[in-house]
Amino acid sequence: MIDQLEYNTEREHLIIPEYGRHLQKMINHAKSRPTKEERNKVAQAIISVMGNLQPHLRDVPDFKHKLWDQLFIMSDFELDADSPFDMPSKEVLNARPEPLPYPQNHPKYRFYGNNIKTMIDVANTWETGDMKEALMFTIANHMKKCFLNWNKDTVEDTVIFNHLFELSEGKIDMRDCVEDLTDAASLMRSKKRHSNHKKSNHKKNNNRGRKRY
Numbered sequence: 001m002i003d004q005l006e007y008n009t010e011r012e013h014l015i016i017p018e019y020g021r022h023l024q025k026m027i028n029h030a031k032s033r034p035t036k037e038e039r040n041k042v043a044q045a046i047i048s049v050m051g052n053l054q055p056h057l058r059d060v061p062d063f064k065h066k067l068w069d070q071l072f073i074m075s076d077f078e079l080d081a082d083s084p085f086d087m088p089s090k091e092v093l094n095a096r097p098e099p100l101p102y103p104q105n106h107p108k109y110r111f112y113g114n115n116i117k118t119m120i121d122v123a124n125t126w127e128t129g130d131m132k133e134a135l136m137f138t139i140a141n142h143m144k145k146c147f148l149n150w151n152k153d154t155v156e157d158t159v160i161f162n163h164l165f166e167l168s169e170g171k172i173d174m175r176d177c178v179e180d181l182t183d184a185a186s187l188m189r190s191k192k193r194h195s196n197h198k199k200s201n202h203k204k205n206n207n208r209g210r211k212r213y
Helices: 017-032 036-053 055-059 063-074 090-094 115-125 130-150 157-167 184-206
Strands: none
Touching: 017 036, 017 063, 036 055, 036 063, 055 063, 115 130, 115 157, 130 157, 130 184
8 A cells, every 4th residue: 555655746747736636637538548539528528627616717708718728738738639719829828928117217206106207297288277287286295295204294395396396397387386285294194094994904804713702
């Protein structure tokens, strides 16, 4: 009996471990069938088993297509069986993805983030009016909140207006604005309220699963 024991270190590598080793053995059995008729019959049976093992995939579009792709992948593309869909390409599957174009700009005021420049560019495309003025105040308030998150507890509105003028390359000039931005206390209060809400939810989740006597 000891000689018949199998250890995982001695077994073949599972390509998709979620389906288990028994399904991999079924696929290997299908590959070994001498006639295509037998291979097609076994392949259809394997697809049925795979569908039962992954019931959550039934809501996924092209459910059957996904199962057939996984079947060919687990067979290492060596199963010669008729599929209602095109067999996936091994070269495409193993191809390395294209590198992501991470932003390479290094803004002067990093605490505002990279998205603030996009918001400013959008504001510059709007026609002068109440909508643009409201957007400009929204951007300025967002900049003030970002400034308070990373720098100090207070900041003068003139500092934000000067930074906005600089970041917009002089296209948005609020330096002579007489209307004040949202006060620092209100901005920080909303931040604390949000963080306290997250903490309370975390505590509630920690109580789940506890036995009550």
